Amino acid sequence: MRLKDKVAIITGGANGIGKAAAEVFLNEGTKVVIADYDAESGKQVESQFLEQGFDVTFLQVNVADLASVKTMVQQVLSKYSKIDILINNAGITRDAMLVKMTEEDFNRVLDVNLKGVFNCTQAVVPYMIEKGYGKIINTSSVSGVYGNVGQTNYAATKAAVVGMTKTWAKEFGRKGINVNAVAPGFTRTNMVEKMPEKVLNHMESIVSLQRLGEPKDIANAYLFLASDESSYITGHVLHVDGGIMM
Ligand code: CAA
Numbered sequence: 001m002r003l004k005d006k007v008a009i010i011t012g013g014a015n016g017i018g019k020a021a022a023e024v025f026l027n028e029g030t031k032v033v034i035a036d037y038d039a040e041s042g043k044q045v046e047s048q049f050l051e052q053g054f055d056v057t058f059l060q061v062n063v064a065d066l067a068s069v070k071t072m073v074q075q076v077l078s079k080y081s082k083i084d085i086l087i088n089n090a091g092i093t094r095d096a097m098l099v100k101m102t103e104e105d106f107n108r109v110l111d112v113n114l115k116g117v118f119n120c121t122q123a124v125v126p127y128m129i130e131k132g133y134g135k136i137i138n139t140s141s142v143s144g145v146y147g148n149v150g151q152t153n154y155a156a157t158k159a160a161v162v163g164m165t166k167t168w169a170k171e172f173g174r175k176g177i178n179v180n181a182v183a184p185g186f187t188r189t190n191m192v193e194k195m196p197e198k199v200l201n202h203m204e205s206i207v208s209l210q211r212l213g214e215p216k217d218i219a220n221a222y223l224f225l226a227s228d229e230s231s232y233i234t235g236h237v238l239h240v241d242g243g244i245m246m
């Protein structure tokens, strides 16, 4: 087991990539906290993993709300006394062409995808500094690296995640904390299901490996960046996109 007795918070762990990550980490001996807004799926996933004998906890949180994040972090500390790994995976889309994008949709995506990553990291990092150990993994996107039609708000947040990742790698390197990002390509989850079929087919056709990503493809990258095998890697953005653009 590569991460035995480590404690990991996975935001957005109730669905899609986060859920696959929870499974991958649990199988490596990690105690996993699924921190998600979606209580119905969260509780369902928690029971499913508990039945398999894993140490897993679902906590409802709105990452966009600092008070909610602080409460979640205190709940984790009172149960496990430490946090080794933070995966800032929660995210949303509100796609529209720039001329049609509402201020509300612009702000909502910033609140969750950008401020949510800031909130969770700021709430967790003092406890990692205290222990002199931590792995922070932020979820960017192919859209944040290359841009994407209809995603002004989303691409802005995912590019910002890259900037924050590199800044925090510089701030926390001397504290024993690695900070990296994963930039997934189009991956089979609820998020891509909302895309028009024509656009999704086009996206699949430009992937070198000629298929969409599976949630586990991304989860495996999270695992690598959380493990000791990547202990000399920090401030890196790992593209896990089947080779969309190079
Ligand atoms: N790439 C290239 N062309 C695109 C495109 C894209 N991503 N998205 C839309 N277009 C094209 C359309 O094909 C259409 O072309 P034509 O005028 O030649 O037919 C034109 O742009 C306008 O599109 P719509 O007619 O669909 O305009 P709309 O206002 O009804 O909808 C939209 C606009 C909401 C952006 C819709 O097209 C859409 O949802 N596109 C998909 C956006 C997308 O890729 N989202 C990714 C979601 S998954 C995710 O975000 C995960 C991740 O990190 C990658």
Ligand code: NAI
Pocket: 011, 012, 013, 014, 015, 016, 017, 018, 035, 036, 037, 038, 061, 062, 063, 064, 088, 089, 090, 091, 092, 112, 116, 139, 140, 141, 142, 183, 184, 185, 186, 187, 188, 189, 190, 191, 192
């Ligand atoms: P998903 O929609 O399946 O899961 C996202 C999870 O985040 C859900 O469980 C949702 O409840 C949770 N969430 C949303 N808002 C929240 C909030 N305010 N507080 C707490 N939890 C909240 O999406 P998916 O695809 O699993 O996405 C995971 C991450 O990967 C996101 O950051 C997304 O932007 C990113 N990503 C996804 C890609 C894809 O193609 N699916 C590609 C590139 C990046």
